[in-house]
Amino acid sequence: MNDLGSARTVGNKSANWFKQPAKARNPLRRSHLRVGVTGLSGAGKTTFITSLINQLENHRKGLLAQRAPFDRLESVRWRRDDVERPFPYLDSIAALSAEPAAWPDSTADFSRVLLDLRFKPQGLLGKLQGARELSIEILDYPGEWLLDLPLLNLSYGQWCEQMAQWLDRPPRDELAAELRARLQAIDPTALADTESLAQLAADWTLFLQRCRTEAGLSRNQPARFLQPGSDVAAQMLHFVPLLQANQHTEAAAGTWWALCEARFNYYRDFIVRGFYDEHFRHLDQQVLLVDMLGPMDAGQAALADLKDAMEAVLESFHYGQNGLLARLLRFRPRIRRLALCATKVDKVGPRQQRAVQQCLEDLMVDRLADVRHGGVEIKGIPLSAIRATRQEGESLVAGLQGKTGWIRYQPGDIPAHLPQSLEVNSPELLPLRPPPGLHRNEPFPHYRMDDLVAWLLGGERL
Ligand SMILES: Nc1nc2c(ncn2[C@@H]2O[C@H](COP(=O)(O)OP(=O)(O)OP(=O)(O)O)[C@@H](O)[C@H]2O)c(=O)[nH]1
Ligand SMILES: [Mg+2]
Helix, strand or coil, X not given: CHHHHHHHHHCCCCHHHHHHHHHHHCCCEXXXXXXXXXXXXXXXXXXXXXXXXXXXXXXXXXXXXXXXXXXXXXXXXXXXXXXXXXXXXXXXXXXXXXXXXXCCCCCCCCEEEEEEEEECCXXXXXXXXXXXXXXXXXXXXXXXHHHHHHHXXXXXXXXXXXXXXXXXXXXXXXXXXXXXXXXXXXXXXXXXXXXXXXXXXXXXXXXXHHHHHHHCCCCCCCHHHCCCCCCCCHHHHCCCCCCCCCXXXXXXXXXXXXXXXXXXXXXXXXXXXXXXXXXXXXXXXXXXXXXXXXXXHHCHHHHHHHHHHHHHHHHCCCCCCCCHHHHHHCCCCCCCEEEEEECCHHHCCHHHHHHHHHXXXXXXXXXXXXXXXXXXXXXXXCCECCCCCEEECCEEXXXXXXXXXXXXXXCCCCCCCCCCCCCCCCCCCCCECCCCCCCCCCCCCCECHHHHHHXXXXXXXX
16 A cells, blocks of 8 residues: 555656556455365375476476466465475475486375465456466375275274275285284284284284285275374374274273274374365365376276275265265365376377376266266366476387486377276386486476466466
8 A cells, every 4th residue: 555655645647656556556366276186195296296386487488388377477486484394396306307317205294385376467457456366275295195085984893894805805815814814813802912913003014015016006094004194103003903893893991992993093083084174175176196007007906996096085075065075074175176187198109198098087987977966177187297208209218217328118009998897908117217407497398287287277367
């Protein structure tokens, strides 16, 4: 108001009066957008968020410069000083711009991104109203944590039953082999031995690690066994499923059952629920990232597990009053747009990228129909946050992780649709390193990051 006040007192009617005071009479129009970046571990969340900040910071130089509303984007500020647990953008940049370049580390804890965007006003009315400011808020977290969502709906006994079923089937039966026998031998009503329980919890953690790395499985519970984060006391993670237990088991204090049930309940009611409350509350837009190529390469069991995992995650975006989150957290998510992205599609040729996306949409067809029916606009975008390959004729050229030099390869075929049996011959996947020469002040090469960002902000009045 100072500009306007001084202009008025001196009665200044110069051109300056018209330019400056417009801002003052119509203070900056601000809005806040919370974008949920959702994806299992390794889906590409951290790389995506890093690239998103980079594309916005360099909006004048990249593809964004040519498209509305970014052609009116005046300035972008990545805020970190006043943000609690800021996203480690500079660490990611350091890894990506090292020689040889490396990907950002897998995420071990929760962090937050805040970006302020200021747009030049559009049209006569816009000019009168002044510049428009948009803050974008994004959370990053270890992808495993998402897989705990279904626990919110289970009692300890039900969880034990579910684990017993999972351990009955390949590949978990083989991976758990000897541990499964030990868990089966425990009488839930006998007095617990805390040292053995701690050992069993450590062995369950090793089992989950093997499920992830050897079998490419997604649903590895409890997730904090793999990525504890900083807010959980180690002792609270000392529980395991008791395979003799069931929904109706009851037992006195000090028994295996009582100890494991109490810790499971704490885990579910404070740790899991606290995270979901923070992650899902007030989300406006959602980006769902899925690494489809990895599970296609790992085989049918990994694809089936990915399907179940993603369905459980999408269940939380059920929009009706009866949606899981609505019931648990007593609010309705208000997400308007969901971008569904098959990630890392630079690993295959440009013609196969749509096929990867199609296979993802085939995998999730039923749940997507539910989400659409709930009134959410969905857009499928095959994405590469940072393009590691370059095309030369029919071949792709890239570097391998941790090595110098280049390889040239021809990516195999991707089926146009995912067969019902989930049995696919997918191209062999190579562990690619990021492209050379990445710098914070240049836009990273990518596939369709501009489409995604434009679509996400497309619903905003800017
Ligand atoms: N070629 C290629 N590889 C990618 C891309 N994005 C991610 N990757 C690969 O995928 C791995 C996992 O990516 P992250 O961004 O760490 O995945 P995340 O979802 O944050 O995983 P968590 O932190 O474990 O939850 C990286 O280390 C890369 O190897 C991409 O755009 N192109
Ligand atoms: Mg991460």
